[in-house]
Amino acid sequence: xxxxxxxxxxxxxxxxxxxxxxxxxxxxxxxxxxxxxxxxxxxxxxxxxxxxxxxxxxxxxxxxxxxxxxxxxxxxxxxxxxxxxxxxxxxxxxxxxxxxxxxxxxxxxxxxxxxxxxxxxxxxxxxxxxxxxxxxxxxxxxxxxxxxxxxxxxxxxxxxxxxxxxxxxxxxxxxxxxxxxxxxxxxxxxxxxxxxxxxxxxxxxxxxxxxxxxxxxxxxxxxxxxxxxxxxxxxxxxxxxxxxxxxxxxxxxxxxxxxxxxxxxxxxxxxxxxxxxxxxxxxxxxxxxxxxxxxxxxx
Amino acid sequence: xxxxxxxxxxxxxxxxxxxxxxxxxxxxxxxxxxxxxxxxxxxxxxxxxxxxxxxxxxxxxxxxxxxxxxxxxxxxxxxxxxxxxxxxxxxxxxxxxxxxxxxxxxxxxxxxxxxxxxxxxxxxxxxxxxxxxxxxxxxxxxxxxxxxxxxxxxxxxxxxxxxxxxxxxxxxxxxxxxxxxxxxxxxxxxxxxxxxxxxxxxxxxxxxxxxxxxxxxxxxxxxxxxxxxxxxxxxxxxxxxxxxxxxxxxxxxxxxxxxxxxxxxxxxxxxxxxxxxxxxxxxxxxxxxxxxxxxxxxxxxxxxxxxxxxxxxxxxxxxxxxxxxxxxxxxxxxxxxx
Numbered sequence: 005x006x007x008x009x010x011x012x013x014x015x016x017x018x019x020x021x022x023x024x025x026x027x028x029x030x031x032x033x034x035x036x037x038x039x040x041x042x043x044x045x046x047x048x049x050x051x052x053x054x055x056x057x058x059x060x061x062x063x064x065x066x067x068x069x070x071x072x073x074x075x076x077x078x079x080x081x082x083x084x085x086x087x088x089x090x091x092x093x094x095x096x097x098x099x100x101x102x103x104x105x106x107x108x109x110x111x112x113x114x115x116x117x118x119x120x121x122x123x124x125x126x127x128x129x130x131x132x133x134x135x136x137x138x139x140x141x142x143x144x145x146x147x148x149x150x151x152x153x154x155x156x157x158x159x160x161x162x163x164x165x166x167x168x169x170x171x172x173x174x175x176x177x178x179x180x181x182x183x184x185x186x187x188x189x190x191x192x193x194x195x196x197x198x199x200x201x202x203x204x205x206x207x208x209x210x211x212x213x214x215x216x217x218x219x220x221x222x223x224x225x226x227x228x229x230x231x232x233x234x235x236x237x238x239x240x241x242x243x244x245x246x247x248x249x250x251x252x253x254x255x256x257x258x259x260x261x262x263x264x265x266x267x268x269x270x271x272x273x274x275x276x277x278x279x280x281x282x283x284x285x286x287x288x289x290x291x292x293x294x295x296x297x298x299x300x301x302x303x
Numbered sequence: 304x305x306x307x308x309x310x311x312x313x314x315x316x317x318x319x320x321x322x323x324x325x326x327x328x329x330x331x332x333x334x335x336x337x338x339x340x341x342x343x344x345x346x347x348x349x350x351x352x353x354x355x356x357x358x359x360x361x362x363x364x365x366x367x368x369x370x371x372x373x374x375x376x377x378x379x380x381x382x383x384x385x386x387x388x389x390x391x392x393x394x395x396x397x398x399x400x401x402x403x404x405x406x407x408x409x410x411x412x413x414x415x416x417x418x419x420x421x422x423x424x425x426x427x428x429x430x431x432x433x434x435x436x437x438x439x440x441x442x443x444x445x446x447x448x449x450x451x452x453x454x455x456x457x458x459x460x461x462x463x464x465x466x467x468x469x470x471x472x473x474x475x476x477x478x479x480x481x482x483x484x485x486x487x488x489x490x491x492x493x494x495x496x497x498x499x500x501x502x503x504x505x506x507x508x509x510x511x512x513x514x515x516x517x518x519x520x521x522x523x524x525x526x527x528x529x530x531x532x533x534x535x536x537x538x539x540x541x542x543x544x545x546x547x548x549x550x551x552x553x554x555x556x557x558x559x560x561x562x563x564x565x566x567x568x569x570x571x572x573x574x575x576x577x578x579x580x581x582x583x584x585x586x587x588x589x590x591x592x593x594x595x596x597x598x599x600x601x602x603x604x605x606x607x608x609x610x611x612x613x614x615x616x617x618x619x620x621x622x623x624x625x626x627x628x629x630x631x632x633x634x635x636x637x638x639x640x641x
């Protein structure tokens with residue numbers, strides 16, 4: 005083929021030398037370790053010479069078979085396989101990938117453990133470079149474990165720019181303590197909260213009654229709210245009693261439906277008391293509202 | 304364990320059978336030819352051409368000289384194994400869903416479908432063991448299943464009974480000589496049809512597979528349920544491994560529901576259970592569709608499964624398979640040695 009092809013001067017001389025018409029004869033070398041090396045040459049579709057070196061270890065595998073089986077092994081093929089040469093054919097027979105097949109009496113349990121592990125690992129992997137941050141108080145704990153989850157709206161929700169604002173208004177010491185506790189993510193007993201103001205806080209806790217401790221807080225918890233409720237509807241309803249500083253309606257993150265409870269903060273506590281009395285038992289969207297002063301969950 | 308994939312069929316497999324020496328494997332599918340394979344390397348020996356419809360079933364004589372196949376073209380055909388020559392065609396009014404030779408290969412039973420006003424029936428044909436001899440047209444016996452059609456059937460030990468599994472989940476026992484029904488027991492859940500029935504080596508008990516997601520080991524003599532293997536998917540086939548006391552179950556979500564399930568969830572796996580302890584001990588994945596049929600090599604070296612995906616996978620067991628035993632089994636072995 006190189007005869008009728010015009011030779012390019014840029015062609016490798018070496019290559020040219022070997023693209024002669026005849027191929028070197030195949031070689032077989034007997035190695036010391038009992039293997040054989042065969043070297044064969046052929047032309048590929050571009051007319052280039054390809055050298056193939058194969059190292060072969062021959063293992064004689066002796067198998068004793070039933071004479072009936074041996075007789076059948078040499079049967080001529082028929083039907084659609086009539087023209088096939090001896091040995092398995094590529095179009096009908098292939099070898100699948102290796103399957104690890106291990107039997108175990110408690111297979112089910114093993115498999116389950118494995119999947120559980122896999123899940124746990126995947127979760128760990130996902131969270132590796134993430135720090136946990138509470139959506140309510142920005143503390144280093146899960147939102148579900150936030151001490152303020154029942155009283156505070158998530159960060160960024162309407163009227164909750166400062167998560168601890170409610171506390172901070174009139175009792176800065178206690179509030180900062182509370183927020184601090186949230187940030188650390190560890191539980192701080194009520195008596196230790198707020199550092200120097202701890203005593204006051206403790207006293208407040210000691211005050212006990214769920215309304216008493218809320219002197220400063222005019223937040224109402226509204227439960228049994230319809231799924232269809234909207235925040236502005238609630239705001240309209242409660243604005244009749246006084247200025248509402250914030251309305252927080254808990255919604256499901258996936259469906260967007262209300263979860264059935266809301267928090268309403270009033271500017272003035274007396275308005276809140278009024279609203280609480282009037283609105284408790286009020287029918288709203290086929291449901292009877294239950295209104296009470298918000299409890300502090302952490303305590 | 305490296306499976307050998309046999310892709311000789313273009314449509315879903317319906318049944319596969321090893322011959323008694325375990326060197327040949329016969330497969331039938333909803334396309335129209337029977338394939339014969341060498342089980343040790345997956346080489347195709349040949350195909351048997353002649354059927355005009357989906358082939359539902361195949362069986363081989365104990366001496367591996369002839370195979371019979373039953374098809375949706377309403378025929379049972381008898382073939383010479385070595386050459387692929389058609390020896391005989393029996394015609395029936397409806398499709399043939401199951402064929403099985405008796406222990407000597409002198410009689411063949413066929414299960415015919417209930418359709419077009421015809422009741423399902425089990426017919427018995429006499430087979431002339433001489434390969435070049437004349438095969439008789441006569442039906443030796445016809446058992447009509449007037450209550451619920453039979454889906455599977457087979458010969459018990461000594462050809463004493465014909466055991467049939469029905470569409471309504473029951474198993475019945477017939478006298479193989481007279482065709483009289485001796486017993487009919489609701490072995491599986493009502494209206495959960497039996498999909499497979501395979502025999503133990505001595506045919507004193509058999510394993511059933513059913514759409515009710517269980518497989519049962521049943522005695523031939525009195526149809527007593529010996530063992531139950533529950534699974535989590537409708538089963539299409541069940542077999543017992545010789546040498547080791549295991550059973551292999553194959554099944555999966557029905558083909559029409561497959562598009563709605565992922566391969567992982569479809570449970571297209573062969574399940575291994577311990578025959579005696581009834582525990583699930585392992586699974587083999589690989590098929591892309593439900594397993595329609597599983598068969599164990601009578602020599603115990605391998606097993607094969609055929610799926611809705613059109614592939615037959617032949618698995619030769621590793622050493623680990625043969626070494627596996629329960630703690631109690633090992634203890635007993637030690638006790639025996641002392």
